[in-house]
Structure formats: C-alpha cells, structure tokens
Amino acid sequence: MHINDPGRIIRDAAERLAPALVAIRRDIHAHPELAFEETRTAGIVAAELARLGIAHRTGIGRTGVVGTIEGGRPGPTLAIRADMDALPIAEETGLPFASTVAGKMHACGHDIHTATLLGVAAVLRDIAPMLAGRVLLVFQPAEEVLEGAAAMIADGAGKGIDLALGFHNQPDLPVGRFGFARGACLAASDRFDLGIRGRSGHAAHPYAAVDPIVAAAAFVAQVQTVVSREIRPVHPAVVTVGALQAGTTYNIIPERAHLKGTVRTLHQAARDTAEAAIRRLAEGLEATMRVRCTLDYQRKVPPLVNDDRVLEPVLSAVRAQFGEVLEEGEPSMGAEDFAEFAALAPAFQLRIGSGAPGRDDRLHNADYQPDEGCIPLGVQALGRAALELLS
Template identity: 75%
Template sequence: MSDQRELQNGANDPTRRIAEAAASVAPRLIEIRRDLHAHPELAFEETRTAGIVAAELSRLGIPHRTGLGKTGVLGMIEGGRPGPTLAIRADMDALPIQEETGLPFASGVAGKMHACGHDIHTATLLGVAEVLKGLAPMLAGRVALVFQPAEEVLGGAAAMIADGAAEGIDLALGFHNMPEMPVGTTGYVRGACMAASDRFDLIIRGRSGHAAHPDHAVDPIVAASHFVTQVQTVVSREVRPLRPAVVTIGAFQAGTVHNIIPERVHLKGTVRTLDDETRDTAEAAIRRLVAGLETGMRVTCTLDYVRLVPALANADRVLDPMLAAVTAQLGTRPEEGDPTMGSEDFAEFAARAPAAHLRIGSGTLGRHDHLHNADCQPDEGSIAVGVQALSRAALELLA
C-alpha cells in the first residue's frame, strides 16, 4: 500500500521526484563521466565505453543489446501501460585532438580527447535511464536508450539504424551540451536546427612540366584556384538569399617543389544547407562548375560528391510537449535560438520519426569554451540538468 501511495505522490509531483532522483544519481554520473573522459575512444572504437554503458544498464536491470552499428548499445525500458516507443539518443565518441585542459582526469590517450562533450552526453543518458527505470510504471509506452558511436564522422546513426536500432521507434529526443549557454539553461530551435552535411573530393589532373615552361604543361593548380574562387558564387549567386548555405574548401593538396608544375590537385570541400531545395541547387552548381573547368582549363576532373546526413528538423508535435515539460521541471522555458550550420547525425533518427533536439547549457562563468577545442571543459553541472529535462520530457511524451 505504501508503494502505491508513493507512486501516486510521485505522479502528483513529478517535478520533485525527478529533481530528487537526478540529484541522487549525479555524483555517480560525474564519476562515470570523468572515467570516460580519461579514456576517450574515436569513432567505431568505443568498445570500453560501450562496456561501461552495458554494465550500468545491467546494474539497473534494463535489458539491452550491444554491437549495433559495431559499438552501439540499445537499452529498453518497458512502461506500465501500452503506448508509443520513444528513443532518446546520446553519442559516445571522442575526437582526434590532443587535450590541453590540465584537468586531473584529462585524457590519458595521446591525440584523443572528449572535446565535444560526448562523455557528458553518455553520462546524462545513463542518468535518464536510472530515473526512468524508477518511473517506468507511470510511462505509457517504451523508452529506447540509444548509445550511439561515431557521431563525429556522421556515420554512427546510420550504422545503428542498419542494425535495427530505429525499428518500432515512434518519437525521438536528442540533445547536446552548449558551452556558450550558462549551465542551468536550455534552448531550442523551431524547424530546421542543424544543417545537412555533404562532402566532395575533386581530383583535377593536368600535365606536369617544368615551371619555366608552363606552355608545355597543363597547370592543375591554376585550374583548381579558379574553381576555389568560382565555387564561392554558389552561395552568393545561385542560392536564394534567404536560404542559408555554406560551401567551404577545407584542403588544397598539390605539388612538391618550387619549380615543377604538378600532375594533379586534390581538393576537399563541405556543403551545408538547411533545406532540400538549397541542397539540390548547391550540388548541381558544383557539378556544373567542374564540367566547365574541364572545358575551359584543359584539365580532367574526377568529382566524388557524397551526401552524408540530412538537415535536422524539429517536429512541433514532439518539440512543443518537450518545451512544456522542460519548463515545468526546471522552472524556466528553454530559450529559442538560431539554427547552426553544423551537422548532427541524430538527423537520421529524426528522418524516420518525429523528433526534437534540446540544447543544454554547459558554460561556466568566466570561461569562454567552445566545442572541438583542446581546452574544452563543459560544466559537469549540465549532467543533472539534462537528466531532469530529458526524464520529464519522456514522462510527458509517454503520459
């Protein structure tokens, strides 16, 4: 009878129950985060991380599968009544960066670092798992806990989905820590919040020769330089001005010495867009410019253009209940922000089920951190905030 009364009290005051549960698990989650931070693993190498996740889910009595998408883990919490299946996803991989934080739990692996806070994300979802396991009788449906590898290379979500991680998913929640937002705050974007990401490799072949006799050669460096300049007109002169787009050349590889015109140039670029029309326009324009380069500059081109992930779009039917739930739990409404041209392969889940992505402040007063930086230090207080926000969102979505 006391258990039933406690459940009723929790149902009447989920704010208190979730807040107390999050505070209770926070010290253990910080320990786990620091352990993960000291032992970073790159994309599709997250075997140790996955082992820790699986051990925690076993401790909580949560059934789970391992090895999805090579190193992913999928846990499942069954609610007390029938209903939809809600996926909550956290990424686990680190970056190839040499850490310079000086923290006592800094990376012990040379050239590898959790510089994007995926250690924070993994710990947060483990906390959500523990809280929701305790609230399971109140849930109408199931919660799929998706611990995903290889977000940084935009391949882990697709790999897990190929192994069945999205089967039966009706709704999805994603999240990311944001060092530019103070810890304790949250944020969101309505509609498209992160960009589609495409990449291209362009090989331009000319005819090598002595630099003193350029008329005897076909210079691929000059041709490549023309392309680098021309490709900027894709955004400035072909994309509609009110549609955001980015085209960036990230690598220009050619030649070996001062006085030889090389045989070839290798360009590497990325294209970021927020809608399908702009994405199609950019790709078509780049292909046309490459074809024109061959005609105008007497070179031969090989273009490898790959569409990686679509834009991440928040669905109102998930976003609005999530915002209401986070507001009720934390006492302040998430702040509406602008889209980013960065990309996130949670978009693969959002393309298969209505989804929402929550921004969780992880900034510390007096610091000006940014992600993918050797000195990145997200505030660990963001873990408990994320646990509360996501647990309450799941409770409301599966009411």
C-alpha cells in the same frame, strides 16, 4: 516517494545520482575512443544498464548499445539518443581526469551525453509504471564522422520508433539554461573530393604543361558563387573548400591537385542546387583549363528538423521542471546525424546549457571544459520530457 509530484521524484533522483554520473563521465573522458572504436565506453554503458536491470543489446551499429524500458501502459515508442565518440584532438585542459590517450579527446562533450543518458535510464526505470509506452535508450557511436546513426538504423535500432529525442550540451548557454530552435535547426552535411589532373612540367615553361594548381584556384574562386548567385538568399547555405594539396617545390608544375570541401544547407532545394552547381563547375574546368577532373560527391546526413509534435511537449516539460529557463535560438550550419533518426519519426533536439562561469568555451576545442552541473540538470529535463511524451 512523492507519487503526486513527478517533478520532485525526478529532481531528487537526479541529484542523488549526480556524483556517480560525474565519476562515470570523468572515467570516459580519461579514456576517449574515436568513431567505431567505442568498445570500452560501450562496455561501461552495458555494465550500468545491467546493474540497473535494464534489458539491452550491444554491438548495434558495430559499437552501439540500445536499452529498453517498458512502461506501465501501452503507448508509443520513444527513442532517446546520446552519442559516445571522441575527437582526434590533443587535450590541453590540464584536468586531473584529462585524456590518457595521445591525440584523442572528448572535446564535444559526448562523455557528458553518455553519462546523462545513463542517469535518465536510472530515473525512467524507477518511474516506468507512470509511462505509457516504451523508451529506447540509444547509445550511438561515430557521430563525429556522421556514420553512427545510419549504422545503428541498419542494424534495426530505428525499427518501431514513434518519437525521437536528442540532446547536446551547449557551452554558449550557462548551466541551468536550455535552448531550442524551431524547424530545421542543423544543416544537411555533404562533402566532395575533386581530383584535378594536368600535365607536369618545368615552372619556367608553363606553356608546355597543363597547370592543375591554376585550375584548382579557378575552381575555389568559382565555387564561391554557388551561394551568392545560385541559391535563394532566404535559404542558408555554406560551401567551403577545406583542403587543397598540390605540388612539392618551387619550380615544378605538378601533375595533380586535390581539393576537399563541405556543403551545408537547411533546405532540400538549396542542397540540390549546390550539388548540381559543383558538378557543373568541375565539368567546366575540363573544357576551360584543359585538365581532367574526378569528382566524388557524397550526401552524408539530411537537415535535422525539429518537429513541433515533440518540441512543444518537451518545452512544456522543461518549464514544469525548472520554470522559465528556455532560450529560443537560431539554426546552426553545423550537422548532426541524429537527423537520421529524425527522418524516421517526429523528433526534437534539446540544447542543454553547459557553459562554466568565467569561461568562453567552444566545442571541438583542445581546452574545452563544460560544467559538469549540466549532467543532473540534463537528467531532469530529459526524464521529465519522457514522462510528458509518454503520459
């Protein structure tokens, strides 16, 4: 072992582990499991941790797994988190290891994440005497529905965490590059369901009915003013109505309409303003459109805020391991429930380039094909980051 060269130890281990990690990734990819269904995936994780001699607990947050590696000296507790769930998408890649489960696919790379963290587990086990503190390996279910992190924390997975490190594959970065954003990097995600009840009637006699479709259309138009006229322009926000269901045929005014929408914000003030505005607009429909409204507004996850106390050491570790491979990016209005762990302790989410040469991939795409070369590189980056944070 190259005792005085931890970067080389980590690199050699990651390269040695790469074929086995790719095989694990392909196995998980072929057998995708949706939120809180990840029993097979969790079984693979538990079996690998057991093979490595790493103490672990299963059934955390229903289907989550937490492994523990004790360092050689006292120090803080670092949680490194990977998500495990797939999406309800019919795969169209044609790969030999494509999904064998109809209508389910790893189209966001959580199979990549799971395999990567297993590689990190193997590396950190071997260099544990060099660590000052403890590492929690958090294999989380149900990220896609933004409920798995909260479920694991409710089962005690967040207890005693001093630092948290997350990561996500990034197809708009080529393999070998890494990205980051400072401060709030991912948005709070809230959602609303608005039920509108009118009075059904014949389409030829609208005066004898109360039309919920017209009321719904008015709400859709009005809700666009929340961002443009009520939230400060320097506070990014998105309000989107993603579904509107009403009626069955040409000549009947229906009794009900139902809308579903999402609200994304990076700042607490904007989050509060958006919710208050949507509630006021729903109440206004009752007065102006003669309908009755039922609004169910749910706050899901807070913004994910990258803390410099974790970000800077991780960037230093990546530079030490690879050289100048970092790209500073912008915040995204996407959401990620790693934010629940970041609310407990200083945290940072690293973006790991997964773009394959000649492809223009996007997450949540039925033809998504990340470059598996990102797995051993992710192992190196995260392993070196853990060493830096627990030095």
